[in-house]
Amino acid sequence: MIAGWLERWFDRGELRRRLVALILGQALLVLALFSGLALLALSGYFILASGLAGLGLIGMINIFTPGAAIRLAALTRTVARYGERLITHATTLDLLTALRMKVFGRLLERPELELEGLRRGDALSRLTADVDTLDHLYLGVAQPALGVLSISLLVATVLWMTAPELLGLALLPAVVLLGLALIVAYRGARRLSRRQGLDYPALRGLVTQGLEARLELRALGLMDDFVERIDARSRALIGRGVKLARVDAIAQGLGQLAGLSAVWLALCFGLSTLGSGELAGPMLGAIVLGLFGLAEAWLQLPGAFRRLGQSLVAADRVQALAPEPAKDSEPGSLAWPARSSIELRSIRFAWAPHQPPVFSDLDLELQAGERLALVGPSGLGKTTLARLILGQVRPQRGSVRIGGLDVHAFDESLRHRKMAYLPQTPVLFSDSLAGNLRLARPDASDAALHQALCSAGLGDFLDALPRGLDTWLDEGASNLSGGEARRIAVARLLLTEPEIVILDEPLASLDRDSMERLRLGLGAWLRGRTCLIISHQSECLPPVDRVVDLAELAVSA
């Protein structure tokens, strides 16, 4: 299971490079566990032998060899444990770093539309948490499980050689009980973690929504109801946490019972056979304390199996959010055509199979360098059309061609460089004004930024800012008016050099004066570029060659 998952994310070379470290770490862990066990067994032997010799029940004993062996075991345990931690933690962190890079790399390969969904759905923070959970998979699950299995086999072999009857009478029942503890831990954690994984984002989403809509909720008198909903969700989440803790406690209890039952059973049956001379007293002491050491090691297992359940749920989610890219989705590698005309032919597009199509048979053509205004009432599909041209979504039928070539044949980064898009609600980052503008052109001089702001009609606005280009913009540009934020986004666009420009409501929320200034600035910049301007009304547009009403286009289609 774990091996299959690892192979899906890492190629054999990457795994082989880390394999030596992983094997060395595992060997050191087994050595540390074995030394701990030997320490207890030897102590048991030594204490009983000394006691019996003191009572005169056995003859002289050698105290030097067991004493030296105890010191050696204690020293080995400490050094092996230190080395194991050092090696395995470094390797696991290294693997996790590589995994993170791969997961986020794959995410970036997903279509933009899906990424939008991820951002909204809080999926990214869940993904980060899930990748972090995966460090348990080796450190908290595979490694202790293999280590404990190794020393359990070792103890079974020693018992088989020294007191074979204890194998069936003491060890076997304890192993059955331990198996039960592991099943409880694994199944309980898997079931509850899956639900918890859904509850956390739902609660976070609800709290964020509540914070964003707090003024509306207050105005409508719905705040108490909303708080009650958050409360109910968090109570459900806490309830699941309590259940998980209960499962954990039951599994730990069963695990402890398994270990201690091995000790007690070995003691009882061992004592009963002492008289028959099958087992010497000091040897029984070694076995009982050795089993005590094994019981201690077994205590790690229920926790490891609980983490296995949680990690596998996390692994499934990571796999689902960042699946392997389909083999046929190789990015195109065509060069950009000399003439950037746009041609949409017989387009049928629906957002989802069960939804009515936005377009059922749409044709539209823009000559290279032409400036077209697309007008029409809200909800008719103007933005959808822009996204089809940008290649963000694919039509179910028909083709979108740029310069005669399919838009998806171009590499995505080339498309981003050659096609600029001003969305209806552009995003500004919490950064300085200059930082926001330089996203479009990192090497732009202050003079270029100043010029872009003036062309967007923000010359006076900039002059009035005490800190000028260094002015800080709050998250979501909340310290700006809607019109200012929109024009800053336009200024950012003016710093780019695209062949095709799509502007979604560029002059919305502006007064007549600002609109006039922006029309002039945009008009000069758009010269020579193929341009599609989307608007509700045919008035208030930058100068265009042609106006097309989408309502007529869609009806005539």
Ligand SMILES: Nc1ncnc2c1ncn2[C@@H]1O[C@H](COP(=O)(O)OP(=O)(O)OP(=O)(O)O)[C@@H](O)[C@H]1O
């Ligand atoms: N991401 C999406 N997922 C599902 N449906 C969508 C999505 N975006 C838009 N739609 C639907 O597609 C239809 C066209 O929407 P679109 O935003 O393209 O219209 P519009 O003409 O640009 O509207 P407006 O002028 O109000 O921006 C609408 O019915 C809308 O609900």
